[in-house]
Amino acid sequence: MPTTTTSAASSSSSTASASGNNSNRQADVFSRLASSDPEVKLKALREVKNQIIGNRTKKLSFLKLGAVPAIASALADADDSEKCNNILVQSAAALGSFACGFEAGVQAVLDAGVFPRLLRLLTNPDEKVVDAGARSLRMIFQSNQAPKYDFLQEKNMEFLFSLLNSENENVSGLGASIIAHACGTSVEQRVLCEAGVLEKLVILLDGSLSQREACLESLATVLKNNPEAVSDFVGLESGRYLNSVTELTKDRYPRTRLLSCLCLVVIYNTSPSYFVNMGTKSGLITTLLELLNDPGQSGDDAALGLSCLIAGKEDLQKLAYEANAIKNIVDILKTDSELQTKRLQGLFLSLAELCSKLEDCRCSFVSLQVLDLLINALRHKDADVKAAACICLRNASRSVKNLSAGRFNSDHVMLPLVQLLHDPSSSVQVAVLGALSNIVLDFSSPKSSFIEFGGIKQLIELSKSMDPNARCSALRALRNLMFLADNKRKELYISDVNAQGFACLISDPEPPVQEQALALLRNLVDGCISSIEFVFDEDGLILDTVGRQLRKGPQAHMAIQGMYVLTNVASGTELHKEAVMQQLFPQATGSENFMLKFLQSDESQLRSATVWTIINLISPSSPGAYDRHVKLRSAGIIPQLKNMVNDACLDVKIRIKTVLGQSMSFGDNY
């Protein structure tokens, strides 16, 4: 017998309030539930069951009054004799109804310790009792709170297969539900496959509707992210089983179509090579798009399913776009203002995936006026919806064309985003920072709504967050904000950050934070030559910190940004170039010069950035160029470049040629 991890709670029945007819009737029901007369008890059970079916308010009301423990007692007290069968059936049905789609109900049923009793009903000689027990248990297993099922125990597997082999479709459906909701690890998936569960589930697809649906869910669970399991499944009966599932995507019942689609999504995401046929991919996308219009749970799940399917896959995004996905989704969002949270989240995530790589999709966004829908969603009460809308905005704003046209640079868009920086949910904060990172790239248009709403100060605060992701994202947004920025905009940042504070960012314990801080610095010292002075504040603290970090042998991405800081500073005055030389050749050092290491890096961008620093240091127009050239040569840097004339990267090769040309003008031989 499977074990449950929940413990039995003490009975918590309470008496109803004495006022009002409803309360009186409810109190009356409780006393009748406890009656020793089976007929009275049975009638009370039927009454409760009939009131709560499909009625969440009633479920909550009875729950608060302690109905579940009372019914659990009725179930426990009934023996297995025939005369108690009706009581067993009605109490199981009532408990099942409490658990159906109602998490508090599931909790209450499990707390009442009645789970083992419900399991025992499955071996009752009366078919109706077995049915009621199976249906009730299925409701529990729909919930994440369902007890863990240890598939690795032989006894449990035997029990599971006894359920799957049962002639009773509610019982076999229960077996499938247990798998669907309790199988979590690849070890469990393997054990189930080896026991023959795949073949069993496919055979059960031919059964009743609810059994078929449970089996489709189980198949998806067993196959998910498990290439071996998928390979086994596709190989069975020469692909006939896969065909069976594919055929079900054309079934007349929407939920069956949806669950078979989700099964195929799992197979595709795990092993895409089994879907070489474009028609299958198109069919899958078209079916999911149609299901988006289903008013029930299938529509909610279809939206999330579609986003999972096309995530990261440009070819599928293109198919979906060509199948009019954007317009379909936008029409649903525009016409139905009362959409469920889960569906809204799924629809926005699907739109986000559609815009993730395709410029055509991002332009459709703008033309279909999706922005207004997204702005409204930013004010939704649910964090998942807000986060999904932010992710959607982030992906749509990957369009340089639309950013350049200022499509996102309006008060209407910016204000709710800036307000969300204070959202209590960290997932919303991360998502909004992602969107803002892109949207602040206004290519230096004179007006920035973001700055007008005090965005810079907020980003400065977030760059000091305890969360490294928040620090990194805030710095990235600042970096983008300072791209080609004029002195006035740079001053808005620099005036609030001192050299000490900035040096801390460059020395952050997290390399991605260091990288973004250096990239921000690179942008701050680009542009007007006077902006280079920032690195000399407080006795050159920032420039010293950059040099120190580069000497530590950092990761390539960080080193690239650091070298571009030096490149940009070295494009300044004679004093600036000499200051860079001091960082490259500090007085007390015995170790190999870091530039030599960078020139030998596998990363072509790092080699390129390093050569640019050298180009700027020996730029012929500057008076000290010759002396700097001598120093670079004696440090082995110019000779190293001579060894790199055939660098694999064309850009590096060209830059080296420039240096060597300059070198020749100083009398050096090529």
Add this chain to the structure above:
Amino acid sequence: MPVRVVESNTPAQVSGTDPGNRSQLPPSSLLGAGQAFSGTQNVSNQQKEEAWRVNVQIQGIDLEHGYLCGTMEALNVPMADTPVITFWEGEIVDGKNYTFYTGKWEATREDDMRHWSKFPSFSPLQGQVESDGGRQLDLNNYPYIFMRWKEQYFVNVGTDCGLTIAGFYYVCFSCSDGSISGFYYDPNSSPFQKLELKTVNEGRSGFSFSSYELQ
């Protein structure tokens, strides 16, 4: 472009539309987002000699899709009170996304060859382009990048400003010094208006690079 688009969800799969084994062109430091160029466009016609000063800025580049975009600012335009700024999008001839043949914008193959052959750096490639469209060319190691730039809209003036953006530019970029030359093509305008640009260093003694990263 010198940016990384950071994907927070499942890793990207390669698009199934890439024919053969062509890869994108390697990045060139001087053709990157933030780079600025300045020069002239010769708009002479039979009646008079005239040249406009032009500033170009690259705003984005996506080598995987052979795409780039930016702004073009024309100064001392006679019929305008202010400099006229347009937003343009470019196609990079990489043999994967785009070839030397335009195939649109009223440009025939003859028009294409007539324009490309005006760039000295095109002559080593001409024979192969004429014979098989340049399918065998290894553009990855060629120190010049060929593009077409098409202006999409006016940024700061109305469409009634008396100027046209109906045509497009055939462009050649030199990877070594960042110089750009181009020829404007529009069947309804003077032919072969030449664009000549050099990199701009904003008063610096050397090159400086800004960057952004799209999430």
